[in-house]
Amino acid sequence: MRVKLLLKDAHVEGIRYYDTYRKQGGYAAVEKALKMTPEAIVEEVKKSGLRGRGGAGFPTGMKWSFIAKPEGIPRHLVCNADESEPGTFKDRYLMEFIPHLLIEGLIISSFALGSNATYIYIRGEYAWIPDILEQAIVEAKAHGFLGKNILGSGFDCEIYVQRGAGAYICGEETALIESLEGKRGNPRIKPPFPAVKGVWDRPTVVNNVETLSAVVPIINLGGEEYAKIGVGRSTGTKLISACGNINKPGVYEIDMTISVEEFIYSDEYCGGIANGKRLKACIPGGSSVPILPANLLLKTAKGETRYMNYESLSDGGFATGSMMGSGGFIVYDEDQCVVRNTYTLARFYRHESCGQCSPCREGTGWMEKILKNIDSGKGKMSDIDLLWDIQRKIEGNTICPLGDAAAWPVAAAIRHFRDEFEWHVLNPEECLRRNYGLAHYADAREVVA
Amino acid sequence: MAEEKKLFKVTIDNITVEVEPGTTILNAARQIGGDVTPPAMCYYSKLKGSGGKCRTCLVEVAAGSTADPRPMPKLVASCRTNVMDGMIVKNITSEKVQDARAGVVEFLLINHPLDCPICDQAGECHLQDLSYEHGKEGTRFEFAKRTFKKHDLGPYIQLHMTRCILCYRCVFVAEQLTNSRVHGVLDRGDHAEIATYIEKALDNDFIGNVIDVCPVGALTDKTFRFKNRVWFTKPVNASCNCDKCSGKVHLWMRGDEVLRVTARKDQWGEVEDWICNTCRFERKDIKDWTIEGPVKVNRHSVISQGHYVGLKKPNETFSRVMNGRQPKLLMDIHSVSEVNRSDVNLAAIPGPAHSTDFEKKKEG
Numbered sequence: 117m118r119v120k121l122l123l124k125d126a127h128v129e130g131i132r133y134y135d136t137y138r139k140q141g142g143y144a145a146v147e148k149a150l151k152m153t154p155e156a157i158v159e160e161v162k163k164s165g166l167r168g169r170g171g172a173g174f175p176t177g178m179k180w181s182f183i184a185k186p187e188g189i190p191r192h193l194v195c196n197a198d199e200s201e202p203g204t205f206k207d208r209y210l211m212e213f214i215p216h217l218l219i220e221g222l223i224i225s226s227f228a229l230g231s232n233a234t235y236i237y238i239r240g241e242y243a244w245i246p247d248i249l250e251q252a253i254v255e256a257k258a259h260g261f262l263g264k265n266i267l268g269s270g271f272d273c274e275i276y277v278q279r280g281a282g283a284y285i286c287g288e289e290t291a292l293i294e295s296l297e298g299k300r301g302n303p304r305i306k307p308p309f310p311a312v313k314g315v316w317d318r319p320t321v322v323n324n325v326e327t328l329s330a331v332v333p334i335i336n337l338g339g340e341e342y343a344k345i346g347v348g349r350s351t352g353t354k355l356i357s358a359c360g361n362i363n364k365p366g367v368y369e370i371d372m373t374i375s376v377e378e379f380i381y382s383d384e385y386c387g388g389i390a391n392g393k394r395l396k397a398c399i400p401g402g403s404s405v406p407i408l409p410a411n412l413l414l415k416t417a418k419g420e421t422r423y424m425n426y427e428s429l430s431d432g433g434f435a436t437g438s439m440m441g442s443g444g445f446i447v448y449d450e451d452q453c454v455v456r457n458t459y460t461l462a463r464f465y466r467h468e469s470c471g472q473c474s475p476c477r478e479g480t481g482w483m484e485k486i487l488k489n490i491d492s493g494k495g496k497m498s499d500i501d502l503l504w505d506i507q508r509k510i511e512g513n514t515i516c517p518l519g520d521a522a523a524w525p526v527a528a529a530i531r532h533f534r535d536e537f538e539w540h541v542l543n544p545e546e547c548l549r550r551n552y553g554l555a556h557y558a559d560a561r562e563v564v565a
Numbered sequence: 566m567a568e569e570k571k572l573f574k575v576t577i578d579n580i581t582v583e584v585e586p587g588t589t590i591l592n593a594a595r596q597i598g599g600d601v602t603p604p605a606m607c608y609y610s611k612l613k614g615s616g617g618k619c620r621t622c623l624v625e626v627a628a629g630s631t632a633d634p635r636p637m638p639k640l641v642a643s644c645r646t647n648v649m650d651g652m653i654v655k656n657i658t659s660e661k662v663q664d665a666r667a668g669v670v671e672f673l674l675i676n677h678p679l680d681c682p683i684c685d686q687a688g689e690c691h692l693q694d695l696s697y698e699h700g701k702e703g704t705r706f707e708f709a710k711r712t713f714k715k716h717d718l719g720p721y722i723q724l725h726m727t728r729c730i731l732c733y734r735c736v737f738v739a740e741q742l743t744n745s746r747v748h749g750v751l752d753r754g755d756h757a758e759i760a761t762y763i764e765k766a767l768d769n770d771f772i773g774n775v776i777d778v779c780p781v782g783a784l785t786d787k788t789f790r791f792k793n794r795v796w797f798t799k800p801v802n803a804s805c806n807c808d809k810c811s812g813k814v815h816l817w818m819r820g821d822e823v824l825r826v827t828a829r830k831d832q833w834g835e836v837e838d839w840i841c842n843t844c845r846f847e848r849k850d851i852k853d854w855t856i857e858g859p860v861k862v863n864r865h866s867v868i869s870q871g872h873y874v875g876l877k878k879p880n881e882t883f884s885r886v887m888n889g890r891q892p893k894l895l896m897d898i899h900s901v902s903e904v905n906r907s908d909v910n911l912a913a914i915p916g917p918a919h920s921t922d923f924e925k926k927k928e929g
Contacts, residue, residue, distance in 0.1 A: 283753070300750065305617035305645045471731060471750070471757030473618050478672035481755035485708045502705055509668030512639045513620055 118384070119345050121333040121353045122326070123369045126213055132248065134255035137216040145335040146261055149224040150269040157228035161331060163339030165351035169206075170196060170287075170324030171402060171442040172517075173426050182311040183229060184319040191319045193231035194296065195222060195328055197238040197245075198280050198287040201402035202464060203444030206355035207325035209367040211238070211245050214329075215252035219275065221328040223261060224335055226273045229321055234275045237292050240282035249277050284468035288516045289322040291470065302472045303516035324442075326355055346372040350425035354440070356385075360398075360447035363387035372425035376400070377414045379424050380447065393449035397533075400429055401441020403461050404521030406528030407454070408438050434528065453551050454536050458529040459487035465522035476519040479510040483526055490537060493544030500537050504530050575648040577601050577624075578658045590643035590654055591622055595833065602833075603656055604666075604695050606673070606780050607732035608644035610835055615737050616644035619730065620669045621695060625662050628653040640665055663699075670700040676711050676755065677781070678727045686782030688795040691834060692730065713758050718748070719766025721773060721787050721846050726758050729783035735759065735775035742839060743769035759783065770809060773845040777828050777836050788846050789817075789825040798824050799917045800860035805853055809841035815860055816851075823849045829860075859916035 130136035137143075149157055162177030183191060195218070199207040211218055218236075226234045238246055253275050256262045264272050278296055280286050286295045290304035293315050314320020330352055334342045343351045350372040359365045362380065364387040370379065379385045380395065389395050395410045414422060417436035422428050426440045448457065466480040483506055489495045507523035507530075514520070530537060540547040572583040577594050578601045584593045592610070594602045603624055608616030616622075622644045626637040631651030640662060643654070656662055674696060681687040713726035731750065736759070739746035748761045761767070767775070775784050798817040805812040817825040826845050828836040848854065884890065 285753070305642065466754060469754040471752070471754045472733075473620050474669055474672045474730065475620055477731065477755050477757070478675050481711075482672075482675060482706065482708075509665060509672070513623060513665050513669070515617060515642075 118369075118374075119353060119371045120369050121337075121345075122210065122214075122217065122329055122355060123367070126209075131214055132212075132216075132252075134216060134252070134259060137214070138259075141336075142216055143220055143256075143259075143261055145332045146220055146223050147267060149227060149335050150267050150271065154228045154230060157224065157335065160339035161228070161334055164334045164342040165339075165349060166327065166330055166334060166342070167349070167351075167426065168324060169326035169330065169354065169443070171201070171404070171439075173440060176323065176327055179311070179323070180225075180229060180321060182309070183321055184312045185230070186319070189318055190232060191230050192315045192321075193222065193226050193229050193234045194289075194292065194315065194320055194322045195234070195236040195325060196287060196289065196292055196322050197236050197242070197325050198292060199325070199442075200239050200241075200284040200287050200468075201404060201442050201444055202461070203359055203399065203446040204357050204402045204442045205359075206357045206367050206443055208242060208245065209355070209357070210325055210329055211242070211249060215248050216256065217329045217332055218249070218325055219252050219256050219262075221331040222275055223256075223266070223273060224331050225321075225323070225328050226275075227266075227269075227271050231321075232272050232274065234273060235296060235315070236275060236277045237286070237296055238277060238279055239286070240280045243279075246277045246279055253277070283470075284464075285470045285516070285518060288518065291516065292322060293320060302470050303518075305515055347423070347425055348427055350427060350440075354424075354443055356424065356443045356445050358386050358445040358447070360445075361390045361393060361449035361452065362447045363390050370424055372423070374424055375414075376422045376424055376429075379445075386445075386447065389447065389449050391449075393451060395447065396450045396452060397448045397454065399438075399444070399446040399448075399525075400424075401439045402444035403446070403464070404517075404524060405439040405441040406434055406437075406524050407457075407532065408528070409532045412436050412532070434524070435531070438528070451551055453491075454529050454533040455487070455491050455540050455547075455552075458526055459484070459491045461525045462487045462522070465518065469518060469522070470516075473515045473519070475510045476514045476522065479506050479519070480522045482506055483510075483522070487526075490540050491547075493540065493547050495537075495541045495544075497538070497541050500530060500534065500541070571650075573648050573650040573652070575650075575652045575654065577654045578656050584648055586647075586650075588648055590624060590626075590641075590646050590648055590652075591616075593648050594643065594654075594656065600657055603643050604691075604699065605644055605833075606691055606695065606730060607734060609734050609737070609778055610833075611839075612734060612737040612741060612778070615732075615734055617642045619673070619732055621666060621673075621699070623662060623665050623669070625655040625659040626652060627655050627659075666699045667701055670696050671704070671706075673730050674700065674704065675706040676727075677730070678710060680728070684725075684728065684782040685785045685790060685795075686728075686779075689834075690782060691780035711755060716758075716760045717764060717766070718761070718784075719768055721842065722767055722776060723785045723787045723790055724759065725783050725785070726760070728781045729759055730781055731757055731759070732780055734778040734780070735784055738775050738778050739767070739769070739772060742771040742774060745769070770841050770843075771839055773842045774828065774836065774839050776845075777830070780834075786825060786827075786845070788849070792824050793817075793819055800862060802829065802857040802860055803854040804857060805844065805848065805855065807841060807844055810844060811838040811840070812844060813838050814840055814844055814854075816854060816856070818851075821851055823851055823854070861915065 125131050125140045158180045166176045167173040168176055197207055222234055283301050285291045286301040288303045289310055291301040295301035310320040345352050353369050353371050356368050356370055368385050381388050397407050397409050398413045399407045416422050416431045429438055429440050431437045462484040466484040469476045469480045471477045486499050486503055507526045510519045511523035536552040539552050573586050574583055575593050580597050582593055582597050603622035605622050606619035622642055623640040624643040625640055628634040630649030716724055718724045736749055747765050750757050751760050776786050798819050800815045800817050803814055803816045813829055815827050815829050816823050828840045831837055
């Protein structure tokens with residue numbers, strides 16, 4: 117039996133409401149945490165080895181210990197619920213169905229960080245979720261878990277829900293802070309980091325919804341117990357939002373010890389490729405991370421089995437590996453066109469670039485135009501090298517990671533599927549009618565069988 | 566204060582300089598000067614919060630500091646990165662930087678109309694200088710350039726959005742010099758534009774300074790529009806008693822006519838004192854001003870002619886291009902015109918060149 121921490125009660129009817137959530141043992145972690153000191157909670161989170169679930173995988177405990185604590189200046193905790201990465205919808209599931217888990221995690225984290233005003237910045241497209249969260253906040257407040265002097269501990273905390281206006285870039289923490297302040301959502305130039313100067317120049321910690329929810333089981337179990345789940349530096353459980361050509365798309369909680377092959381083919385998770393097709397490729401961590409062809413997805417370049425955890429997915433670097441990212445697991449079957457897919461992603465990044473720094477503003481638009489040409493059979497051979505050169509000049513030269521996020525999918529597509537791009541150039545008419553097909557990166561599993 | 570401030574030692578392209586803590590790499594490089602200084606299209610030392618956007622000033626940090634000599638993993642924007650003691654920075658000595666910078670120049674130019682022949686900024690345009698110095702010849706961009714709907718910014722300021730490189734300098738000027746900013750950046754990505762949300766004139770007393778800070782010809786002076794090329798006008802220092810500003814300006818003259826008034830700029834092309842709209846747009850009569858003397862233009866612009874000496878003349882290639890034929894009616898303008906002799910370095914002459922400068926050379 118797999119361990120479930122976040123979604124263990126997801127099937128219980130009415131878990132969205134306080135009474136049921138409380139009956140299932142909810143808010144016990146708050147009661148426990150408020151008897152601890154804030155430093156002890158940070159220490160537990162450090163011990164748990166929890167890594168940020170938003171994409172970068174930065175150790176949460178370490179992030180918390182970086183927050184500056186100047187005398188007389190309030191600190192803030194901001195929950196990043198601007199989940200806009202194509203293919204990622206795990207936070208939505210948490211907020212929509214188990215909102216109290218997030219609220220509970222927020223109360224504990226606010227106490228640990230000393231934040232009396234905590235914000236949930238939620239993406240504008242999740243139009244119905246702020247109401248759910250606000251209702252949960254009202255319920256928690258009515259039962260004394262929010263407001264003044266929570267459970268007699270002397271700690272005050274209010275949680276505010278702030279709606280975004282629908283911009284991918286506002287998921288970047290400094291852009292989120294700008295937007296929260298009511299300004300244009302342009303990423304700030306770091307340093308200073310938010311831990312020193314964040315919202316209204318006050319020390320701020322920005323964490324993902326899943327990260328903050330994971331604080332609840334950490335307090336319930338204890339940091340050391342939590343660290344025993346999972347493998348190596350990938351501790352605890354991770355939510356994976358699986359989508360694409362699979363039989364059972366959805367949000368799954370995994371404990372990071374299962375292999376990618378098991379995740380795709382077992383009935384407990386994705387249930388195999390839909391319609392009896394074969395696996396062609398997969399983007400394992402949300403649209404920004406490099407795409408992997410089937411042979412490199414199931415086995416690393418060294419021939420070892422690839423597992424669903426931070427280390428194994430990034431094994432081999434970008435040459436033969438990818439990233440855990442935010443856990444948006446997008447599966448492509450043999451009928452999908454990598455060039456078309458890359459064009460779609462490039463169009464997304466062009467649309468979402470904030471336009472602040474030149475490589476990202478101009479480069480994303482340029483890449484989109486070239487990919488559109490190749491996709492519609494108007495490409496040239498030199499365009500492929502040009503694309504490679506453009507992505508190389510964007511990556512690492514921008515203010516925020518959006519430039520990298522736009523460059524990586526293009527780079528990986530060319531790296532692993534160059535022959536498909538070339539086929540598009542050489543067969544301009546045929547490429548409009550049919551797909552390139554499987555070729556050599558076919559599903560290793562099927563080939564062996 | 567008896568307390569002595571500790572200075573940070575920073576090495577840029579093998580030249581070591583001591584600067585105060587809190588100085589940015591770019592400003593440290595400016596203290597050295599010359600080729601070592603990274604170009605800056607968006608950074609403006611007089612505008613708080615500017616910089617970091619254009620990415621032309623990227624440098625490689627080979628060693629972070631004496632205490633932590635690890636190199637920085639990415640290229641950093643030198644205008645927004647403070648120096649540390651013992652930092653080693655590579656600018657022109659780093660191939661990575663040169664490559665990235667050429668890339669940024671290419672990015673900046675793909676949607677720039679390159680309408681220099683009809684642009685009032687030509688000759689004092691930082692983007693021109695940047696592309697001459699760091700760009701590559703030719704473009705690989707084969708698509709239609711983006712265009713914008715025209716916005717009217719009032720009687721004094723002309724906006725050419727297609728030329729804009731979105732440095733945000735004019736937004737900072739409006740925010741920091743005036744009490745109400747009416748223009749800003751609308752939209753996002755490659756269709757982001759400088760505009761007022763609802764068509765509105767910029768009419769603050771100091772808003773004219775957006776023209777001076779604009780590195781390209783996106784914001785130009787309507788009172789000077791199409792009047793003259795900047796390299797035909799002679800800049801002189803002048804001043805007047807102005808109750809709003811310092812009154813210290815550059816007059817751009819042709820004969821006795823004042824064609825344009827701008828603020829005085831330093832060697833980095835940055836304004837020394839902001840001037841008011843009255844000085845800039847209304848005082849176009851020589852009687853309004855006390856002329857102090859000629860301006861030494863030492864920025865690498867075509868105004869300081871002679872900068873492009875040593876360029877290869879196309880003589881050798883003519884016959885190749887024309888399939889072995891020699892052009893019949895081709896004059897070597899350098900041999901015909903006295904004032905265009907390439908052996909005279911105009912940059913070496915203090916002040917505007919005069920015909921006597923050429924005579925002297927002849928005799929000598």
